[in-house]
């Protein structure tokens with residue numbers, strides 16, 4: 001008997017997604033955002049495929065090194081870091097860092113002299129399902145000042161970057177980020193070598209239509225062409241980096257769960273599953289990601305009706321969809337399987353260590369469609 005809940009992850013689909021990303025943005029160094037799914041097999045696959053990785057902690061650094069990423073293909077993308085983080089990165093041979101604050105530039109100058117620094121701009125992340133709302137990034141003027149501060153402190157003012165917000169559904173978000181970067185170059189008075197386009201490339205859910213990768217890539221190419229001549233600086237043709245997270249792993253994952261209880265409350269049908277907010281479905285917070293659902297035990301045309309979909313724990317927040325109209329078969333019963341599609345990103349990495357005694361979401365790796373699954377952590 002396979003355990004429930006579980007994340008079934010098909011590595012062949014990760015490979016396919018990686019190739020599609022390379023095809024859409026062949027000029028950009030693909031730096032996988034590890035937090036989307038840090039499973040060792042995913043990291044090893046992407047390392048072997050030639051990807052780079054964007055990491056945020058010593059734990060992710062160690063996981064990437066174990067997976068075979070050469071240190072030269074690692075960059076520390078988190079602008080919030082401790083002295084111990086910088087020391088560990090330098091000791092491992094990582095020399096690329098993202099920053100967005102003067103104190104962090106000073107920390108890097110002290111502990112990673114000569115390192116390449118990319119300054120993160122605060123992107124207008126309208127259109128993102130999970131906006132940063134001002135948590136990261138600086139204005140173009142502030143970015144120019146940080147690049148100058150880095151240069152004067154013995155660092156390499158190597159790049160500018162932005163993250164347009166995860167699950168970004170408006171390709172204009174990249175246009176706005178590139179325009180801000182061009183303004184920062186103008187204020188800095190010199191063309192920086194690299195432009196980091198961030199992540200945010202959206203994946204398919206039931207929440208509404210999303211632009212495909214080629215549409216995002218077209219917006220990016222158009223904006224780069226429009227800003228290739230920077231007033232007072234001249235031609236700017238930076239090397240490109242992109243940091244896809246969900247775009248490389250979401251489609252590869254199916255979260256398989258089981259119905260525990262069906263009951264009526266205040267005139268609505270409530271369906272309780274054995275998976276919820278705390279076993280990996282954190283992105284249902286605010287109902288921001290609405291997963292496509294499948295009920296394999298029921299014929300596709302089976303009569304269905306609206307439900308409130310809830311998780312199994314004793315926490316009142318552990319309700320997945322209350323306001324979004326979610327429909328499930330009318331004869332759904334305990335033991336029936338409910339599958340969440342496109343769930344390979346931000347699920348297993350978000351699962352709690354054991355809230356209410358429920359274990360973290362296990363991952364079952366598949367290498368080909370008809371491979372025998374093997375369970376790992």
Ligand SMILES: *Cc1c(COP(=O)(O)O)cnc(C)c1O
Nearest residue numbers: 033166167199200243244245246
């Ligand atoms: C999380 C993150 C990403 C990946 O975002 P996706 O929306 O999953 O593509 C990229 N860059 C940074 C800095 C991040 O924090």
